[in-house]
Amino acid sequence: MSSSAISAVVARQILDSRGRPTVEADVQLADGSRGRACAPSGASRGRHEAWELRDGDPSHYEGLSVRRAVANANAELANAVIGQSAVEQARVDDVMREADGTPALERLGANAVLAVSMATARAAAAHRSIPLYEHLADLAGTAMSMPMPMTNILSGGAHAGRGMDLQDFLAIPVGAKSYSEALEMIARIRLSSARLMDERGLSTLLADEGGLSPGFGKARDAMDLMIRSFETAGLRPGEDVAIALDVAASELFEDGVYRLDGEGLTLTGEEMIEFILDLASHYPVVSIEDPLDQDDWENWRTFTAQLPRVQIVGDDLFVTNVGRIEDGIARGAANAALIKLNQNGTLSGTIEATAAARAAGYATVVSARSGETEDTFIADLSVGLGAGQIKIGSVRSTERLAKYNQLLRIEEDAKLGFAGVRGIFGLNVPIAA
Numbered sequence: 394m395s396s397s398a399i400s401a402v403v404a405r406q407i408l409d410s411r412g413r414p415t416v417e418a419d420v421q422l423a424d425g426s427r428g429r430a431c432a433p434s435g436a437s438r439g440r441h442e443a444w445e446l447r448d449g450d451p452s453h454y455e456g457l458s459v460r461r462a463v464a465n466a467n468a469e470l471a472n473a474v475i476g477q478s479a480v481e482q483a484r485v486d487d488v489m490r491e492a493d494g495t496p497a498l499e500r501l502g503a504n505a506v507l508a509v510s511m512a513t514a515r516a517a518a519a520h521r522s523i524p525l526y527e528h529l530a531d532l533a534g535t536a537m538s539m540p541m542p543m544t545n546i547l548s549g550g551a552h553a554g555r556g557m558d559l560q561d562f563l564a565i566p567v568g569a570k571s572y573s574e575a576l577e578m579i580a581r582i583r584l585s586s587a588r589l590m591d592e593r594g595l596s597t598l599l600a601d602e603g604g605l606s607p608g609f610g611k612a613r614d615a616m617d618l619m620i621r622s623f624e625t626a627g628l629r630p631g632e633d634v635a636i637a638l639d640v641a642a643s644e645l646f647e648d649g650v651y652r653l654d655g656e657g658l659t660l661t662g663e664e665m666i667e668f669i670l671d672l673a674s675h676y677p678v679v680s681i682e683d684p685l686d687q688d689d690w691e692n693w694r695t696f697t698a699q700l701p702r703v704q705i706v707g708d709d710l711f712v713t714n715v716g717r718i719e720d721g722i723a724r725g726a727a728n729a730a731l732i733k734l735n736q737n738g739t740l741s742g743t744i745e746a747t748a749a750a751r752a753a754g755y756a757t758v759v760s761a762r763s764g765e766t767e768d769t770f771i772a773d774l775s776v777g778l779g780a781g782q783i784k785i786g787s788v789r790s791t792e793r794l795a796k797y798n799q800l801l802r803i804e805e806d807a808k809l810g811f812a813g814v815r816g817i818f819g820l821n822v823p824i825a826a
C-alpha cells in the first residue's frame with residue numbers, strides 16, 4: 394500500500410446550523426495523514442441537484458436523520474475507496490460514483506459521497522504537507538486568487554419564513570482593494586443595517602444565514618434599506634458597494650406562474666422579467682441569481698440578453714452540473730454559475746463544472762448552503778479554483794464566519810491577488826494592484 398493510500402473511512406451523524414442532522418466523514422491514509430469534512434444542506438433546493446439521502450419523512454426529526462447515509466459511507470463507500478490513493482481525487486470520486494451506480498447518487502446518498510470526497514482532499518493536502526487551497530488549485534490546474542464576497546444583508550424566501558418574496562439581498566463591496574477590506578466594508582454595512590432597523594422598530598431577529606428579515610412586503614423597501622445601510626456605513630452605493638439579488642424564483646413558481654405574495658402579484662414569465670428589470674434599473678444592481686424558474690429556459694435566455702452588463706447567475710438552473718451548464722451556454726442562459734459542492738455530489742465533479750463554466754467565459758461564484766457546519770472547505774475551494782467570487786451568507790453566525798475568517802488567514806499566508814471587481818461580470822472598474 395502506498396503512503397497516500399486510504400486506509401480507513403469513519404463517518405458519523407452531526408448537526409448543522411439549522412440543528413438538522415448531516416454527514417461528517419474522516420478519511421485516514423496509510424502514512425497517518427487525516428482529513429475531516431462535513432456535507433452542507435440547502436433549503437431552497439433545485440429539482441436537479443444530487444440526492445441528499447435522509448431516513449424518512451423530513452417533517453420529523455427521525456425522518457431528517459442521515460443514519461443510512463452514514464452507514465453507506467462506513468460500509469460501501471469505505472470498501473470502494475480503501476486502497477485508493479487520496480491524491481488521485483478523480484479516481485476516488487469515480488469509484489464512489491461506480492459504487493452508487495445512479496446519476497444523482499440516490500442509492501448511497503450525495504451527502505455521504507461528498508463528505509468522503511472532501512475529506513479525501515483534506516487528507517491528501519495533509520499527506521503533501523501543503524494547505525488545502527493549494528492542493529485544490531493543483532487538482533483544478535487553476536491560478537489561485539482571493540475571492541470577492543457577495544454577502545447576505547437581508548433575507549426572505551425559504552430562509553426567513555417567506556417574510557419577503559426574494560430570498561437574498563446581498564452587498565458586493567466592488568470598491569474594495571483586498572479581501573480583508575471587502576470584509577470590513579461588509580461588517581460595517583451589516584452593523585448599520587441592524588441599527589437602522591432597530592431605530593425603525595423593525596425586528597432584528599436572524600434568518601437562516603444570519604441575515605436580517607425585516608418582513609417587508611415589497612422588494613423596493615428592502616432595496617431602500619440596503620442603500621440607507623451603505624450610506625450610514627459611510628460607503629457610496631454603486632461605487633464602493635453594489636447590490637446583488639438571489640430571487641430564488643423556483644420557490645415562487647407554481648402552476649406556470651410566479652406568485653409574489655408580499656408584492657400582491659401573480660406574474661407570467663414575461664411579467665416576472667419586467668418586474669426584475671424594473672427593480673434592477675432603479676438600484677445599483679450588479680448581479681442577479683435565479684430570476685426565473687429552474688426549467689424556464691426560454692425566459693432565462695430572454696432575461697440574459699436584456700442585461701448584458703449585469704452578472705446573471707444560475708443556481709437552481711445549473712445545479713453545478715456540467716450537462717446543465719453546457720445546456721445553458723448553448724442557449725445563452727445566464728452568464729455566471731453558482732458553484733455548490735453538494736449540488737454536484739463530488740469534488741471532482743464540482744471542479745469539472747467550474748471549468749465548463751469558465752471555458753465559456755461564465756463567471757463563477759463558490760457558494761455555501763443555508764444549512765452549514767463549522768467546515769471551512771469552501772473558503773479554500775474559492776481560492777484554489779480562482780473562482781473570483783464567494784457567497785457564504787451573513788457575517789452574523791459562526792458557521793458563516795468560520796469561512797470568512799478562514800479567508801482572512803489564507804490572505805495573510807498566501808499573499809495572493811484579489812479577484813476584486815475584475816471578477817464581477819460587466820463591471821470594469823480598475824483596482825490597484
Ligand SMILES: O=C(O)[C@@H](CO)OP(=O)(O)O
Nearest residue numbers: 435436437438761762763
Ligand atoms: O439559494 C441559495 O443560493 C442558497 C444559499 O443562499 O440557499 P439554499 O442553500 O437554501 O439552496
Ligand SMILES: [Mg+2]
Nearest residue numbers: 639641682708
Ligand atoms: Mg440561490
